[in-house]
Amino acid sequence: MRRTLDLINNRTVEFSTLALAEPAPEPIAEIDANFLTQLFVSKSPDGRTPLNGSLELTARCNLTCQHCYINEPANDRVARSKEMTTEQIRRIIDEIVEEGGLFLTLTGGEVMLRPDFREIYLYARQKGLLVTIFTNATLVTTKIADFLAEYPPVALEISIYGYTEETYELVTGIKGSHAKFMRGIQLLHERGLNMVIKTVIMTLNQHEFEDMKQFAESVGASFGYDTAIFARLDGGQQPCGLRVSSEKVVELDLADPTNACEIAEAFESQTEAVKSDDLYRCGAGLNTWHITAYGEMAVCTISKTVDYNLKEGHFGEAWNGPIKEMRQRKKSEVFSKCRTCQVKEYCMLCPAKATLESGNPEFHIEFFCSVAELRAQVLGGKRQPITLVEKSSLTFIDKSNNSQAATACSCH
Amino acid sequence: MQNDPIYKKSSAVVSRLLKPETLILPLKAGSVNLNQVYLLNETAGRIWELLDGQRSVSTIVELITQEFEVSTNEVEADFEKLVSDLQQLNILEEVAN
Numbered sequence: 001m002r003r004t005l006d007l008i009n010n011r012t013v014e015f016s017t018l019a020l021a022e023p024a025p026e027p028i029a030e031i032d033a034n035f036l037t038q039l040f041v042s043k044s045p046d047g048r049t050p051l052n053g054s055l056e057l058t059a060r061c062n063l064t065c066q067h068c069y070i071n072e073p074a075n076d077r078v079a080r081s082k083e084m085t086t087e088q089i090r091r092i093i094d095e096i097v098e099e100g101g102l103f104l105t106l107t108g109g110e111v112m113l114r115p116d117f118r119e120i121y122l123y124a125r126q127k128g129l130l131v132t133i134f135t136n137a138t139l140v141t142t143k144i145a146d147f148l149a150e151y152p153p154v155a156l157e158i159s160i161y162g163y164t165e166e167t168y169e170l171v172t173g174i175k176g177s178h179a180k181f182m183r184g185i186q187l188l189h190e191r192g193l194n195m196v197i198k199t200v201i202m203t204l205n206q207h208e209f210e211d212m213k214q215f216a217e218s219v220g221a222s223f224g225y226d227t228a229i230f231a232r233l234d235g236g237q238q239p240c241g242l243r244v245s246s247e248k249v250v251e252l253d254l255a256d257p258t259n260a261c262e263i264a265e266a267f268e269s270q271t272e273a274v275k276s277d278d279l280y281r282c283g284a285g286l287n288t289w290h291i292t293a294y295g296e297m298a299v300c301t302i303s304k305t306v307d308y309n310l311k312e313g314h315f316g317e318a319w320n321g322p323i324k325e326m327r328q329r330k331k332s333e334v335f336s337k338c339r340t341c342q343v344k345e346y347c348m349l350c351p352a353k354a355t356l357e358s359g360n361p362e363f364h365i366e367f368f369c370s371v372a373e374l375r376a377q378v379l380g381g382k383r384q385p386i387t388l389v390e391k392s393s394l395t396f397i398d399k400s401n402n403s404q405a406a407t408a409c410s411c412h
Numbered sequence: 413m414q415n416d417p418i419y420k421k422s423s424a425v426v427s428r429l430l431k432p433e434t435l436i437l438p439l440k441a442g443s444v445n446l447n448q449v450y451l452l453n454e455t456a457g458r459i460w461e462l463l464d465g466q467r468s469v470s471t472i473v474e475l476i477t478q479e480f481e482v483s484t485n486e487v488e489a490d491f492e493k494l495v496s497d498l499q500q501l502n503i504l505e506e507v508a509n
Binding site for chain 1: 426427428430431433435437439440441446449451
């Protein structure tokens with residue numbers, strides 16, 4: 001049978017049929033990511049494909065940040081002995097590519113604690129993965145900066161913990177870490193690497209928000225922040241005490257009008273998604289995944305791992321087995337306050353965060369409730385009371401009654 | 413073709429098969445645009461695969477004419493255009509004889 005020689009006969013401008021597609025007009029990370037996503041997803045009959053994932057190279061870190069959900073001591077021999085070997089990681093990367101992965105985030109802990117960091121990074125790039133690196137930049141050397149300049153990642157996302165040395169080291173707990181951070185940034189900036197400098201806003205550094213933002217701009221970096229702090233993977237609840245007030249969260253939302261509009265639109269876009277009976281409403285297990293430093297697999301960075309270890313198994317087997325099952329989980333029929341919440345599209349809580357803090361994926365957490373409530377009022381201009389009536393052993397919503405005798409949660 | 417050059421892929425890019433297309437992604441700074449990804453359809457992808465620094469143009473053209481059952485003249489003209497496009501993007505290099 002004669003096969004069509006599209007190269008010769010078809011030079012339409014449609015991307016998918018071009019012999020040589022038109023170069024993308026914008027950087028990959030900003031524009032092409034959408035096209036590539038569609039292209040990769042289109043290869044899967046049900047739209048479920050392991051497009052985007054994170055690979056944790058180590059849970060160890062040279063910093064001891066108070067808000068961190070994962071950090072183990074840098075010299076923790078037990079943690080180190082459990083980590084995947086270079087060869088295991090290379091084999092898993094092969095499997096990720098084989099299954100249709102495209103975007104890979106190398107994360108930690110601090111990825112540069114591993115002596116094979118560069119080898120793993122380059123291997124992933126050579127296999128055709130678009131790699132983002134998460135780092136605190138304190139271990140960046142001339143050698144590493146030169147290497148990254150030669151093989152630039154799609155994105156280099158660097159955490160900043162405070163603008164002043166005092167605040168930075170109050171968070172990290174390591175004397176001298178601020179100077180190392182500044183040195184790392186300098187080395188990367190001198191080589192023209194595109195950086196995203198991002199921070200978690202907490203009680204310890206909230207007063208330096210603008211300074212951190214201006215610092216990022218001064219080195220040509222994009223700036224990002226997050227106010228979501230969650231419990232540690234080992235069950236520790238101490239990070240939660242560092243959350244800023246809901247008023248502060250919304251104040252930051254509104255600080256930049258463009259940002260405020262984008263946030264409002266992002267929340268509004270969740271209106272339909274929150275009505276689903278699916279436990280997960282994000283891409284977890286649908287197009288995203290996470291692999292821990294010890295070879296365990298999960299639907300996202302902070303979710304509970306499934307009972308499958310990639311050290312002995314195969315990525316595809318996990319993706320099509322336990323990860324798929326995790327993704328297909330439905331909300332329980334048992335009453336949960338979140339289930340009846342009227343402003344849930346404004347809520348940052350997810351099953352993974354709820355599990356970390358309460359052990360229950362559907363349990364509400366007051367901090368997230370109060371932020372959602374305030375965001376709904378300020379960004380969405382809505383506030384709808386919910387009334388509950390007790391019936392047998394279960395609690396149901398009585399939508400016909402608007403009295404506020406009982407409340408579901410503060411996110412109503 | 414009067415000359416019979418040999419071409420090889422630039423080491424500054426990597427490619428992966430995404431059936432039926434082939435994706436070409438940037439790897440190394442220097443000569444290529446790091447912000448752009450290219451997509452080749454099945455036929456162009458097959459040619460890309462054959463541009464291995466070993467096979468000459470005439471050899472590749474012959475293989476393509478056989479595989480796709482088209483005339484040599486048909487292949488040659490568009491083959492040259494494809495090679496020219498790839499060279500302009502600095503992702504294909506001619507190997508010195």
